[in-house]
Amino acid sequence: MQELLVQLAVFIIAAFLGFELISRVPNMLHTPLMSATNAIHGIVLVGAIIVVATANDAFTIAVGFIAVVLGAMNVVGGFWVTNRMLGMFRPPKTRVKKRKG
Amino acid sequence: MQELLVQLAVFIIAAFLGFELISRVPNMLHTPLMSATNAIHGIVLVGAIIVVATANDAFTIAVGFIAVVLGAMNVVGGFWVTNRMLGMFRPPKTRVKKRKG
Amino acid sequence: MQVATFLAYLVAAVLFVVGIRRLRKPETARSGNTIAAFGMLIALAATFLVIDTNATSVWLLIGGGVLLGGVVGAVSAQRVPMTGMPQMVAAFNGVGGGCIALVALSEFYQGRAETWVAASAGLLTIIIGSVSFAGSIVAFSKLQEIAFTGSVAFPLQQVVNALIFLGVLLLSANVFLDGALAEAVGIPFLSPLISLYILLAASLLLGVLFVIPIGGADMPIVISLLNAFTGLAAAASGFVLENYALLIAGTLVGASGTILTRQMSSALGRPLGKIIFAGIAATGGKQEEDDEEREVNDVSAEDVGSYLKEEANKIVIVPGYGLAVAQAQSPMYELMETLESDGKEVLFGIHPVAGRMPGHMNVLLTEAGVPYAKLYDLEDINPEFEETDAVIIVGANDVVNPAANDEEKDSPISGMPILEVENAKRVIFIKRSLSPGFAGVDNPLFYDTDKTMMLFTDAKQGLQEVTEAVKNA
Amino acid sequence: MQVATFLAYLVAAVLFVVGIRRLRKPETARSGNTIAAFGMLIALAATFLVIDTNATSVWLLIGGGVLLGGVVGAVSAQRVPMTGMPQMVAAFNGVGGGCIALVALSEFYQGRAETWVAASAGLLTIIIGSVSFAGSIVAFSKLQEIAFTGSVAFPLQQVVNALIFLGVLLLSANVFLDGALAEAVGIPFLSPLISLYILLAASLLLGVLFVIPIGGADMPIVISLLNAFTGLAAAASGFVLENYALLIAGTLVGASGTILTRQMSSALGRPLGKIIFAGIAATGGKQEEDDEEREVNDVSAEDVGSYLKEEANKIVIVPGYGLAVAQAQSPMYELMETLESDGKEVLFGIHPVAGRMPGHMNVLLTEAGVPYAKLYDLEDINPEFEETDAVIIVGANDVVNPAANDEEKDSPISGMPILEVENAKRVIFIKRSLSPGFAGVDNPLFYDTDKTMMLFTDAKQGLQEVTEAVKNA
């Protein structure tokens, strides 16, 4: 019970943190940001690996294996594609404010 | 051990949350904000109450009692004074942008 | 060992947070992504540490699976063209949702979801994960134009959705009550496990039905929402597996994804509720086409060149999706240089949703070498049009379409703020035909023969010709 | 019961977060404070639920203590004048630090700090709590001008501090090792408990020595820093007591307090490192006073009135601490009205640290009815001075003192951005004498007889007279 309560506490604080983290991101970063957070939830791969490692029957092994493949795609592809996108945003040489006067 | 690790996790996430929460507060709110967070750490009163409630000897009772008094001052005075300060910030009737053109 | 793993997970979570923080600014975004990826590596390494098995077969399976998925992911990510990014993200999100649904399924199969917490969190994981999987695949198909393009509607759609949702609830209750519900109503063959399979199928169907009525223009928002869903599913499975890495990372993605979705939908001027619950009420435009030929002011590159040279001083260039298709960013840069060497003032007006992904135009133009300082946002450029002599619109339509302001007609772009090019003295379109853009809404500006010049050609060729014409005029 | 308490603590933590969020905007700030206070109420109520005692004496003690402390806190909070707010906050912060140090002490006394985690967190709590307590009391005394005013320095200060800090470390180690350290070096009477008492005293001394060299102008920053310290101590005691309310709330305050401190110090233009490690190198100004009489342009209210009436069109009013002392906000409002009815343009230039607390001037002026739109920030007003005919400076000095820009002299206000009133055509001071302000730095503008008019009088009276003079001129 105590364990569950603590998990709940972690969940709530982390949710607030998530909300706060994304405050007013510039428009042009929406896609990379979506893509990067998408890669982060690829952490589910951890769960899939544990399933395979602790599986005792063929069905679970099969399901787990598919899950591992899918999870790995999510992680690797997600970070990779984000990196490619962000490579397009070359650092501006002189970041002068747009308005002249 | 597990308990401690989880506490550490909570501590770290909460610290990030705290950092994120105060991002670019307008100058004029610095004092009330300081005062309100000051009142919030008055939560130590909870600790002081538990000390008195579980004390077995005179010394602890005395120390705990002083702690309760100090903690209560922190909580009540803190929120009270913040409220008074913020009462001064009357909501602007028309919050037009300062610049005329 | 357990302690080391926990600490590693915590470090990973911190790196995720730091990474997301850095993703908020263009200057630091790329390093943010790298930091988050590094966190992931740590989390995975720590997981290998706790695997308590000596069976090589298990290691082979895991290693093989990771390798297979990783290679497929990396290759697709490397190959996809820039314009295909949104559907790529949709696909990766979908597989993540599928992964987490399968993990939860196997927990039930192995009888591990014993407590009520584990059971309810597990059911939630299966439902959300499947919806996210199926929805993402549909979104992918739409954007890739494989299937379901446009807004697919059928009669009684809402009723069907509601019924399926009810079914999902009942099946969940049955699983939760260990089959007691099915027995009570006299269908004992509906064992918990069979219920689970049906639940999975029903959730997938729900995901499909959720996304098909939504038009392609709203897909980026839907993908972002499904991304938040997958994060939430990961968090729920963190409860089941008592795994803090999943719990924290999933929650972060779920929460930040929710906010991001809201921000995106407000940037595109499309309230989330409208997107989800209405779809787009059958895209008009395309079909409505009144066959009557309407007159346009069809001009040559020379006409454009001499107008620019002789009568225009302040020129605004508005790029759109066609620029990306024609890969015409370098010719555009040259036109800018030529005009500037003639002493003209040249600005770029960048609409937030020009192109097919947020930031699309910024990416292309900075790639071509246009300085940041010349790229003006919607709010910054609109006041400038009043004093502009010529607006050159290259391969764009929706973002300058005044039909968005027409309150009487309900079109897919109604209410979207647009670049108000009609305030300029002259409007020059460079595109191949009169066909409308992504949203399929005809543009009344095409037919304003006094103000508008239409240069019908490919963007790259057109820009090159105009540059020549300016030089020679 | 335990579950209910935990959930209540969680709700309290959420309310704290929501409260702090709302404190970021003036419109919602007050409700944010109320929400946080409500959270505290819930946390306290939940604590009463877990108290496992029937002894009325315990209940009486707790109730009596809370009542006593609460009444003292409320009465002081209600009575303190607006100008005394900073020291009030310092006092409340101090008592909080003292409370938490005593709690940790009693944990040791009762032998509860058994594990190494509890012991180290407990020691940290005692040290930080005591430093915060003593430091806050010193800050209070400085601001209230009871003692330690100005920057108190003595020889070898840094060395003494370092030695005490070393002592604190050694004592902590001795407690941690259960007295083994003292035995090893042959002073066995230094039992863990006695070490603790000495530790407490040494930490208090450290707190005093930390704050006394710092000048009064930097006190708000120091108070904010000590506030963050107390939060951190609360978090540490959360580890000892395994109490998530203390842990979360303390961490939130510790972290947000740290950021707030940095923001305040950058707003005041004073790097944190400089404040802490240098104190202010003996405030010059006051002593340097060269007795030589320097000439000033001493004027009457009538002179000011006729200048304003006849030669000034654009007028900027700069209020300072003296306005608050004289309670002259209403006369100031009337002067504004009078000038505006004559067709003049009147603006207010508000320096971020004018007065004695952030937002001091905004509070006073909006109280008097001056519309928000007329209050200009530092950055917004500075470009306006070029075209300003007259700046009326009411009871301010530091915030308009060009000595801040003098790079050769190191004064307490060096580097602070100021209101550049010297760019205006005329500068009119309304103050009682030539005495400098808070920082004690003389103002060269006083002696610029061409540009400056000095109206030596109380702010309230002066403003009233000037208003009359404008009406009659």
Ligand SMILES: NC(=O)c1ccc[n+]([C@@H]2O[C@H](COP(=O)([O-])OP(=O)(O)OC[C@H]3O[C@@H](n4cnc5c(N)ncnc54)[C@H](OP(=O)(O)O)[C@@H]3O)[C@@H](O)[C@H]2O)c1
């Ligand atoms: N940015 C995002 O995040 C995002 C994501 C998804 C959807 N969208 C949607 O995409 C649309 C973007 O608007 P937009 O104005 O940039 O584009 P658009 O309205 O889709 O118009 C693109 C135009 O480019 C022309 N074109 C295509 N290939 C060309 C070529 N090779 N040379 C010259 N012209 C060419 C087409 O006309 P011709 O065929 O006559 O040449 C078409 O009218 C909006 O509706 C937006 O909601 C945006």
Ligand SMILES: NC(=O)c1ccc[n+]([C@@H]2O[C@H](COP(=O)([O-])OP(=O)(O)OC[C@H]3O[C@@H](n4cnc5c(N)ncnc54)[C@H](OP(=O)(O)O)[C@@H]3O)[C@@H](O)[C@H]2O)c1
């Ligand atoms: N805002 C904050 O958060 C804060 C907090 C702590 C410290 N501070 C410091 O406080 C200072 C604020 O600068 P400031 O320019 O507002 O004030 P100041 O530099 O302290 O000057 C106040 C002036 O008001 C005059 N005065 C006092 N009573 C008066 C009365 N009844 N009528 C007319 N004049 C009167 C005094 O001169 P006479 O005696 O000649 O009349 C004095 O020169 C800065 O140094 C700042 O760093 C600010």
